[in-house]
Amino acid sequence: MADNSVTVVGNLVEDPELRFIPSGVAVASLRVAVNRRWRNRNTNEWEDDTSFFTATCWQEMAENVSESLQKGSRVIINGRLQQRSWETKEGERRSIVEIRVEEIGPSLRWATASVTRTPRRGGDNWGGGKPAARPPGPVARESYGPDEAPF
Numbered sequence: 001m002a003d004n005s006v007t008v009v010g011n012l013v014e015d016p017e018l019r020f021i022p023s024g025v026a027v028a029s030l031r032v033a034v035n036r037r038w039r040n041r042n043t044n045e046w047e048d049d050t051s052f053f054t055a056t057c058w059q060e061m062a063e064n065v066s067e068s069l070q071k072g073s074r075v076i077i078n079g080r081l082q083q084r085s086w087e088t089k090e091g092e093r094r095s096i097v098e099i100r101v102e103e104i105g106p107s108l109r110w111a112t113a114s115v116t117r118t119p120r121r122g123g124d125n126w127g128g129g130k131p132a133a134r135p136p137g138p139v140a141r142e143s144y145g146p147d148e149a150p151f
Contacts (some may be wrong), residue, residue, distance in 0.1 A: 002102075004080045004081055005078070005079075005080055006078070006079060006080065006081055006099060007076065007077065007078045008032060008034055008053055008055075008076075008077045008099065009030065009034065009074070009075070009076050009107060010032040010033050010034035010035070010053070010074070010075065010077075011033050011035075011072055011073065011074050011075070012030060012031065012032060012069060012070065012071055012072060012073045012075060013031040013032065013033050013052065013071065014031055014071050015066075015069075015070050015071050016028045016029065016030050016065050016066045016069055016070075017029045017030075017066075018062060018063065018065075018066035024130075025058060026054060026059055026060075026061035026062040026063050027056065027057070027058050027061060027062050028056065028057050028058075028061075028066050028070075029054065029055070029056055030054070030055040030056070030057070030065070030075075030077075030101075031052060031053070031054055031055075032052070032053045032054075032055060032075065032077065033050050033051070033052055034051045034052075034053065035048060035049070035050050036048070036049045036050075036051070037049075044150065051096075053098075053099055054098045054099070055077055055079065055098060055099035055100075055101050055104075056098055056099070056100060056101065057100075057101035057104060060118065061101065061104070064080060064118060065101075065104060067079065068106075069104075069106070073106060074106065074107040074109070074110065074111065075104055075105065075106060075107060076105055076106075076107050077101055077103075077104050078101075078102055078103040078104070078106070079099040079100050079101040079102045079103070079104075080099070080100050080102065081096050081097055081098070081099060081100075082097070082098055082099075082100045083095055083096070083098075084096055084097075084098060086090075095102045
């Protein structure tokens with residue numbers, strides 16, 4: 001099975017757009033500009049190219065993104081490509097390829113960030129239920145063997 005994974009580093013073109021679908025689930029839409037710069041071997045001058053990508057994230061991540069990021073933020077997005085199709089009111093078929101965000105964060109190459117953990121809303125991201133129990137920590141012993149470290 002082929003892996004459909006993409007990582008994009010770029011700047012947000014506008015503030016994330018947060019909305020809620022009829023079932024109440026949050027979705028945030030992002031537009032990211034990715035700049036590429038290279039030296040033309042023939043003219044020995046710098047050339048630039050900018051690509052624009054649309055990305056979407058869902059549920060708690062969507063809310064966190066809309067609260068944490070704004071236009072101009074440099075971000076690192078990891079996700080998968082997803083094609084979406086629809087029909088316009090005039091009956092024309094349209095489609096777009098978007099990035100379905102699996103992880104997103106600020107780039108710390110030219111900036112600093114402060115991270116605040118949000119409380120869990122009960123269970124995993126997919127269905128409610130109890131959060132997984134935390135495994136027990138290591139237990140200290142009185143003595144260690146010659147090949148064992150005390151940690």
